[in-house]
Amino acid sequence: MTDLFNNSTLPFSLPQAKGFSSHFDDDLNVFKISIPDGQLLYAVDFLNKKIIDRTVEFFLENNNGPRGDAEWAELSADQLAAQDFHNIRWKQDYISMYGKRHPLPRLTAWYGEPGTSYKYSGIQSTANDWTNNKGLQYLRGQIEALARVEFNSVLLNWYRGGSDKISWHADDEKEFGENPVIGSLNFGVTRDFQIRRIDNHKEKFKIPLSSGSALVMSGAMQHNWQHCVHSSTKISGSRFNLTFRQVLQG
Numbered sequence: 001m002t003d004l005f006n007n008s009t010l011p012f013s014l015p016q017a018k019g020f021s022s023h024f025d026d027d028l029n030v031f032k033i034s035i036p037d038g039q040l041l042y043a044v045d046f047l048n049k050k051i052i053d054r055t056v057e058f059f060l061e062n063n064n065g066p067r068g069d070a071e072w073a074e075l076s077a078d079q080l081a082a083q084d085f086h087n088i089r090w091k092q093d094y095i096s097m098y099g100k101r102h103p104l105p106r107l108t109a110w111y112g113e114p115g116t117s118y119k120y121s122g123i124q125s126t127a128n129d130w131t132n133n134k135g136l137q138y139l140r141g142q143i144e145a146l147a148r149v150e151f152n153s154v155l156l157n158w159y160r161g162g163s164d165k166i167s168w169h170a171d172d173e174k175e176f177g178e179n180p181v182i183g184s185l186n187f188g189v190t191r192d193f194q195i196r197r198i199d200n201h202k203e204k205f206k207i208p209l210s211s212g213s214a215l216v217m218s219g220a221m222q223h224n225w226q227h228c229v230h231s232s233t234k235i236s237g238s239r240f241n242l243t244f245r246q247v248l249q250g
């Protein structure tokens with residue numbers, strides 16, 4: 001149930017069920033959301049337009065690629081591999097299903113402290129060193145201030161258009177520890193972040209993640225809830241999502 005004394009209204013609906021509540025924190029300028037077995041922080045205009053525009057430019061800076069947004073979705077994997085990105089080493093990963101290799105429906109890049117490595121969608125990925133990456137270090141500082149934890153790595157997802165997506169999953173890999181805090185930043189077109197309970201798929205809600213928004217997931221969320229971003233024929237244009245994480249090393 002939404003707190004009646006809010007001075008700001010949550011721009012999406014939570015299930016009307018026991019254990020769901022939200023409250024706007026005026027000091028932090030953020031919605032604090034409780035769900036059964038989890039907590040969320042949601043800040044709509046967390047980053048300003050100047051930072052957003054500069055960040056998108058930073059993500060795409062390259063010598064030889066398209067300038068316009070729509071063109072990116074049309075490049076083949078080989079054409080993308082030939083792009084010389086200056087700041088982010090975007091890559092096309094593949095998953096194997098029933099003996100066939102399929103491209104992941106998005107581009108990814110994994111950055112962090114030297115030595116951090118992480119497995120997602122069955123793909124073992126060693127982090128690109130982020131020590132001298134000024135853009136990522138700036139964004140890390142921003143999300144750490146909101147989440148009040150330190151992150152040592154980030155997974156970047158580039159959804160080039162409406163057909164790019166990420167399927168239902170939880171970030172429950174053992175290298176993230178028991179109850180991980182995961183901080184997400186969003187740039188570009190708005191996409192719905194869907195959340196459903198693992199033991200009851202009908203208990204679900206969606207959060208529109210617009211450009212400049214931040215979302216922090218914590219508590220036992222990754223053991224009890226899954227999330228995804230569905231494809232949509234109504235969407236065109238790029239969205240970049242960064243999920244900052246603490247990978248336990250050793």
Ligand SMILES: O=C(O)CCC(=O)C(=O)O
Pocket residue numbers: 155157166171184193209227228229241243
């Ligand atoms: O794009 C998003 O908002 C979600 C990304 C995600 O779920 C992940 O990287 O594990």
